[in-house]
Amino acid sequence: VSLPELGALRGSTSAGAWTGRKIYQFLGVHYAQPTGGANRFKPPQKVLPWQGVKDATRHGLPCPQLKQISLFTGKAFAPDPEDCLTVSIYSTDLAARKPVMVFVHGGGFHEGCAKNQTAEYLLERDVVLVTVQYRLGPLGFLSTGTENIPGNMGLMDLKLALEWVQEHIERFGGDPGSVTLFGQSAGAAAISALIYSPLVPDGLFHRVILQSAGSSSPWVWDTQPIASALEIAIRAGCEPNATLEEAERFLATVDIWTLLRSFFDLKVEKTVAKGLDHVGGNRLVTGDFHGFLPKSPWQCMQEGKFRKPLTMMAGVTKHEGTFLLTTVYDHFKRTGQLDDPEFVRYHLVDAVNQFLGAHDATGALGGYEMRTLFNGRELSSGSFAELADGLTDLAGTILIKAPLLREAQANARANPNGTYLYTFDYAGEKSRFGYGADTSHYPFGGGVHHSDDKLYLFPYPAEQPGQLNEKDTAMAKLMVDLWTSFATGGVPESNQLTEKWNPMSAYAGPYLHIDRRLSVGWNYYEEFTVASDEKHRRSKESSV
Known part of the structure; x- marks a missing residue:
């Protein structure tokens, strides 16, 4: 497949589970640049063009999470753990114009990946499937409310992935005018946030399926994001008396696995001591610097401020x-x-x-x-x-x-x-x-x-x-x-x-x-x- 202004991809094939119909699959395709270094905690940037034919026969590495640490450490040539913003695309006819289904995985906003959802069942019907990876845990959701660590970056990743779909899905046999966004658990909660974000334009998706989550769940929101960020920073080795700006600089450069361990230890401690709604560092925030969510979806619902009507399945x-x-x-x-x-x-x-x-x-x-x-x-x-x-x-x-x-x-x-x-x-x-x-x-x-x-x-x-x-x-x-x-x-x-x-x-x-x-x-x-x-x-x- 050749993508205008980007480059060419070499995929592979699999087969439908019941009829054996051929499925063309393009795995681990980058939609954004690496998010490490100066890009940590920052809005994602569009992927740059490449030369030659890029291999898309293997899934991208999952976004950093403690459960997957063995994939990144102890290797002679360790991959960049913050280069994880990829999509995988599945199609049975690259020349067609079929409805597109984009799946957002769950995992409590701190774990999960695209490779656990493949197309052998869904592509027994005439759709194109896209599975998305987005930043998780503190790398995707930590917030100090400032430009340095604005929060809701995982949601901004999803927005950019949907923009990538609009630009390129026709090359895979998909119809950009018929995109259904579906997700389970935290993935469904993320979709709800996208529905109510003023920064998500109409037309990125047209239907939604929410499986097992609503955005007013107590586990979705960090109500004290600055305190959460400071506690995680101190656990990771930041000076306890550091200013907010000093803590932000520390968090932007601390070893990624130290950051994740500190977050997870605090998550367990806070859950035990105060309950699920007191956990921070992997939750959505309102009032973020970029204005992705000025208000929570529930506040919008209460005020009767709805996005333009969407057709929805929910259960x-x-x-x-x-x-x-x-x-x-x-x-x-x-x-x-x-x-x-x-x-x-x-x-x-x-x-x-x-x-x-x-x-x-x-x-x-x-x-x-x-x-x-x-x-x-x-x-x-x-x-x-x-x-x-x-x-x-x-x-x-x-x-x-x-x-x-x-x-x-x-x-x-x-x-x-x-x-x-x-x-x-x-x-x-x-x-x-x-x-x-x-x-x-x-x-x-x-x-x-x-x-x-x-x-x-x-x-x-x-x-x-x-x-x-x-x-x-x-x-x-x-x-x-x-x-x-x-x-x-x-x-x-x-x-x-x-x-x-x-x-x-x-x-x-x-x-x-x-x-x-x-x-x-x-x-x-x-x-x-x-x-x-x-x-x-x-x-x-x-x-x-």
């Missing part, structure tokens, strides 16, 4: 809360509090609320939760295992379900008949519960876990994708139908749908239950109590 997995319940359990087990039945009976619910960032000194929130999520026997048991289903609902609602519903409701107000809501309820053979770690010690299962929906959009694991069984393959084909038809025409469709999936027309519905048997719900608030409701229903049925 969650059934048991989102088990993702964070592991962290909750590990924390309170480590402190010994779970071994105290009195603590579990009288203080656990309030303590979990605070840990998740929902602070309420009145006791009203905990009281409502106790009334709706738990029965008397569970509350008096003093047992975490008895409370696990209700706590799953509690965590999932605070961190993901309620914020996502707000996004959908706001978009439905701005664009009647243009918002499709769903819950992913299918429990297949595979699960992302624990993300590869041992989960045998937890007194609860993963259920339909956070990011389980991705198992049916992208092969997992990407390096050695296993064959899906017959039922899981049918679910993958359904998911691919729904996601790609939405990207094509703005309406999610499949011949497996037994009744039409209509857009939201009321405050909390309708919405689609994606499962072996598809069904329509009308009150999305029922998804806030789904695990505890099902447990209590089973208990009643067994006692009859």
Whole structure:
């Protein structure tokens, strides 16, 4: 492929998972210059032209994150870890003009990469797929509110990547006038920020799919960014009495891995001591120097200041809360509090609320939760295992379900008949519960876990994708139908749908239950109590 004003690329091929159709892939294509040295913490700069034919047969290195440190260190010729702003493009016809789907990975804004999302499923349909890498952790989101470390650089990376798509995607068989931006978890929260940023022009994308995150989640925002930056700097070796400007100079030159370790250590400490909403250094900020987000998306929604209407799909997995319940359990087990039945009976619910960032000194929130999520026997048991289903609902609602519903409701107000809501309820053979770690010690299962929906959009694991069984393959084909038809025409469709999936027309519905048997719900608030409701229903049925 030859890109005007840039140069030529040599790609490779792969094959569709079900028909074997040929997929042309161009991996690790730079859309920006390296972000190290004087460019650290600064807006990304367009990639420069190159001579000859550049190899695009291998994925770019992930943006720096502690989990991937072995890729960069201990090598004779260590790659530049801050040269990571790449896209990977997948197409079945380089001369066509197909709808484009751009995926933004999750990972809490501090981990993740593009190579974990490949095209063998989605490109069984007629779309072009682009996966994007953006700066993570403090390199992408640290902020002092000044020109030196303005904040929200990871979002500015995504904006530049979308501009690259507009300029070059026709050369890969894509239509720049039909771009669907979709993302999961932190990727979905980033998309919400792009929707409401005054610096993102209309036309960079035309439809969005938000999977398992809304921008009003407590884990998305750093409410004290300057304090976070100073604490990270001091942990990394900066003088404790340094001025802000001196700390900025230190952060701009400190060893990258020292910076990341300092951030991660502080993240763990702050989470344990004060809760998820007190973590900083890898979060979005408002009022940043460049004006990317003068206000949070939630503030814009409250004021009725919407971007021009976008067609949206938005949804969650059934048991989102088990993702964070592991962290909750590990924390309170480590402190010994779970071994105290009195603590579990009288203080656990309030303590979990605070840990998740929902602070309420009145006791009203905990009281409502106790009334709706738990029965008397569970509350008096003093047992975490008895409370696990209700706590799953509690965590999932605070961190993901309620914020996502707000996004959908706001978009439905701005664009009647243009918002499709769903819950992913299918429990297949595979699960992302624990993300590869041992989960045998937890007194609860993963259920339909956070990011389980991705198992049916992208092969997992990407390096050695296993064959899906017959039922899981049918679910993958359904998911691919729904996601790609939405990207094509703005309406999610499949011949497996037994009744039409209509857009939201009321405050909390309708919405689609994606499962072996598809069904329509009308009150999305029922998804806030789904695990505890099902447990209590089973208990009643067994006692009859």
